Amino acid sequence: MDRKALWSGRFEKGMDKSVLAFSSSLEDDSALAFYDVMGSLAHVRMLGETGVLPSDDAQLISGALKTILRDVEDGRLELDDSLEDVHTNIEQRLTEIVGPSGGMLHTARSRNDQIATDFRMYLRDEVLEIVRGLSLLQRTLIKRAEEEAHSVMPGYTHLQHAQPVSLGFHLMAHAFRLDRDAERLMEAFRRINVCPLGSAAMAGTTYPIDRRRSAELLAFSAPSDNAMDSVSDRDFVLDAAYCAMTVALHLSSLCEELVMWSSPEFGFVEMDDSYSTGSSIMPQKKNPDIAELVRGRVGRAAGALSSLLITLKGLPMAYNRDLQEDKATTMRSLDSVRSSLAMTEGMLSTLSFDTARMREMSDNGFINATDLADYLVGKGMPFRQAHEAVAAAVRECIAAGLRLEDLSLQQLRSYSEMIDEDALDIIGVEECMRRRSSYGGTAPQCVAVQATECLDRVMRRESAADEAMRRIDAAWEHLLG
Numbered sequence: 001m002d003r004k005a006l007w008s009g010r011f012e013k014g015m016d017k018s019v020l021a022f023s024s025s026l027e028d029d030s031a032l033a034f035y036d037v038m039g040s041l042a043h044v045r046m047l048g049e050t051g052v053l054p055s056d057d058a059q060l061i062s063g064a065l066k067t068i069l070r071d072v073e074d075g076r077l078e079l080d081d082s083l084e085d086v087h088t089n090i091e092q093r094l095t096e097i098v099g100p101s102g103g104m105l106h107t108a109r110s111r112n113d114q115i116a117t118d119f120r121m122y123l124r125d126e127v128l129e130i131v132r133g134l135s136l137l138q139r140t141l142i143k144r145a146e147e148e149a150h151s152v153m154p155g156y157t158h159l160q161h162a163q164p165v166s167l168g169f170h171l172m173a174h175a176f177r178l179d180r181d182a183e184r185l186m187e188a189f190r191r192i193n194v195c196p197l198g199s200a201a202m203a204g205t206t207y208p209i210d211r212r213r214s215a216e217l218l219a220f221s222a223p224s225d226n227a228m229d230s231v232s233d234r235d236f237v238l239d240a241a242y243c244a245m246t247v248a249l250h251l252s253s254l255c256e257e258l259v260m261w262s263s264p265e266f267g268f269v270e271m272d273d274s275y276s277t278g279s280s281i282m283p284q285k286k287n288p289d290i291a292e293l294v295r296g297r298v299g300r301a302a303g304a305l306s307s308l309l310i311t312l313k314g315l316p317m318a319y320n321r322d323l324q325e326d327k328a329t330t331m332r333s334l335d336s337v338r339s340s341l342a343m344t345e346g347m348l349s350t351l352s353f354d355t356a357r358m359r360e361m362s363d364n365g366f367i368n369a370t371d372l373a374d375y376l377v378g379k380g381m382p383f384r385q386a387h388e389a390v391a392a393a394v395r396e397c398i399a400a401g402l403r404l405e406d407l408s409l410q411q412l413r414s415y416s417e418m419i420d421e422d423a424l425d426i427i428g429v430e431e432c433m434r435r436r437s438s439y440g441g442t443a444p445q446c447v448a449v450q451a452t453e454c455l456d457r458v459m460r461r462e463s464a465a466d467e468a469m470r471r472i473d474a475a476w477e478h479l480l481g
């Protein structure tokens, strides 16, 4: 069989090998083969149902597409580099199986709406998988947070001791960041889950097709509204790339803490051996390489996002080949975010926290100074004045190498007569942590509320994502049945 481009008829000669290599998208879109066949199955079924194609031909094509799908799933579909993309390869294979009627499949569609449909199907699966990865990590964070709701550690601003918090509270901060990421992904899913198939090249088609039916067969929520828009934009890819970016950012921040906390200067964390590496020269070393790699891989997500933004800038309507550049970097970014989530979950569920060390470090840095000022406010002193009185105490303590709690009541009273015996209890770090019970605060009962609320959101989202996955699977079953 002649192996040539789908558009070769108009040309006297084919592309130069180097030109073909430059323009081929097979390296990236071969990952879409499954979706491409599914899209074709829906398309041909709709063409048969609407009478655009004779039903015999539609059935013949469907049967062959199912054979091709089995080959795709078994990794047996041979993709020919000399055919420029996955669409050409599959159509060629189809024609090899059924003969010239294979050529009917491309009625009322173009590769422009085809690729947009394929990539949307790919992305909605990826997005749901990332939501699932986030869920697992959030569950681990919540579980460990509940266990550590009473463990005091320093809270930082500017990486300087600020106020005492619980380790559980700190972990919940990460869990809520990831919760917004998951929410963003579900939003992105909603926009991705719209079907461009039948937009054809850019203006729709003269055939009496049923775009709603194609959308339904592929488990999309609806057909897209404007054919030109549908083939010309990739903001749905940007949505996914941006969502991946915020996940990667949040993981990089979490992993930065794991790296810092496992240094002897902090000593807050002991990574499990299975997530650590050694040194080829320094026998004593135990390095947090996996956390560093997750931190570093944010570069892939940032690269994908910026490359896509630049690719899209200033493109005229409608389809332009530039759009082919949407896949490689985005796919790599999503893949890296998925594995980074799994690695981070693995690290967090296996590491051990040195809570005694965290407690010990909380005694440094006048972490209870705000509480002493608040105490004076409680006695009727304006906050600004209280701030100054405590600052004076801190200044003198620094000079003397003491902590606030080392001062006697008499010494404390030299800063303000309002200080009484009960101040000594209030500046104990456990007490400082427990007393921050405003909504969203670090007090153990607040952390318990946060854990319950976050878990509740995670579970609701898991059901929504599972439901979306089930609908997609049901569509596949129906198409293949």
Ligand code: ARG
Residues within 6 Å of the ligand: 025, 029, 085, 111, 112, 115, 319, 321, 323, 324, 325
């Ligand atoms: N490989 C192309 C892409 O990813 C598929 C669409 C090709 N369309 C075209 N008119 N050349 O965008």
